[in-house]
Amino acid sequence: MQTEDRPETGTPPLGRLYEVDGRRLMLHRSGAGGPSVVFLPGAGLVGLDFLDVQARAAEFTTSVLYDRAGTGWSDPVELPRGAAEVAEEIRSLLHAAAVPGPYLLVGHSLGAFYARRFAQLHPEDVAGLLLLDPGHEDILDYMPDEAAELNDQAKPALEQLPDLTGEQIQSARAQLLEIYAPWPETVREALIDYQLASWRTGMLETANFETDIYDELRRSDGLPDVPLIVLTAGGANPYWAQILPDEVMRQAHEGLRAMHAAMAASVPRGEQRLLDGGSHQHVQVEESDAVVQAIRDLVELAGRQ
Template sequence: MRTFVTVDGRRIALYRAGEGSPPVVFLPGAGLVGLEYHNVVKEAGELTTAIAYDRGGTGWSDPADLPRSAAAVATELRAALRTAGIAGPYVLAGHSIGAVYARRFAQLFPADVAGLLFVDPGHEDVLRYLPPEVVAMNEQLKPTWENLPDLTEEQLSASRAALLRLYAEWPPEIRAPLVEHRLSNWRTGLVEGRNLEDEVYAELAAGGPLPDVPLIVLTAADPNPLWAQHLPPDLLARAHGGICSLHAAIAASVPRGEQRQIEGASHQYFHVQRPDAVRSALRDIVATLR
């Protein structure tokens, strides 16, 4: 069920299932929105209160100037939850850039965090864990933001078909508007992540350690599909090994941290491909807290 709360004059869309404590809050990856987590919200709602949402400037929330600081995103989320009457402390389940924002939330408001689930998270130390060739390739593949062409009708048609297949198990009343939203707002994720490497990562690096709460880091065992298109097998394996090592270090940064490498999952759609792994991790965190 979608509801709206107002934070600093901006409507923020929330999606809620279930009841109980501690509440689980899903923070979407860049370019994704709350409805794309319908499957895991529904399953988490069988354990406790489960929330997904659209950050300001994304999904069905009101527009906002993008990109934003991680502190602005974290502060907005905290206010939205409080306005909705959802009391903490929370289990924050952040995917990709959502894990970055969850970490900033935990730095700023440690008393409001009961547990953390990072799903294939980003981190400011990522370049130290990657082979130099991959770092160089990433630089070459970065788009020129000001000159991105519109999608052609052929590209739109192919993307629509792929998204409809991806979300085949979503209820029709959710799937259809979700797919059309993704097609008409595909630039949002690119714009939202523009300041990740040069501003947001610096913000987190200076923000201090995570609180001592249960943390599970889920690592996609399948290599990055973009890298797989451009790297020879040996270099691809080394790059993926670097990401696995980085995630192990994130888990080791807190006393109650754990990493789980999940087969059959890749970065962007981890929660669609392996919702059982997300559910299992949340179940374990909630059980520990209870």
């Protein structure tokens, strides 16, 4: 375990820092009403990556984004962490910020594991779940054997990765400027600077992904009976595209769709929605309309309970 050596991020461009168990954690809140929508970013992303959908959800309910410890504008912590630890942290933060429950948890990728663990530990606090292109501890059961083998072979050793070159930074900045074009300028610039300085964070967070996190979820109970929507990104996974032959990648995406269907079917009020596009890393930006519609639908379902 280690703490990322990243520059001091200072005051967040939105939101404020709350004291939780001796750490300062960033939370930004807007809107009113319930249930409160809470966004849990995937690995390598932070709360502000969800600003567009968070602001749109705030038009019809309380809407919250945050940075878990070790990421974004929250205090550092040793990474990686357990799912229960992260789930308890966000619950304590929501209480410290007086965000009213119950919560509609929107978990993306790694954040979906944390959202599921929160729901298992505190079902009384959960009004619903929206999982954005989530992973699952049994993913290899749905993948072609060759995909699993190539994935293992392609995993980088974090300590051996060199710093980004000037050319790589320039190229990445141009891509991020396009992704975050709708963001307010001050937020956009701060977010891009953070992403370029802290690109190793996602790797640190997922260092125990296929071991401890998977094992923790396997040992845990299933999801409570709450409304659930699983959104499956329809675009090609850019990481898979680098390492998998076309036919193997097609089979892997078919397996992912089947896995998400099984996740939705695991609860009585579960639903899978297939998206025409959207990449795994930025589905909340590229398919924002579908994300906001799913949030709206779950809020309405919660209101009828």
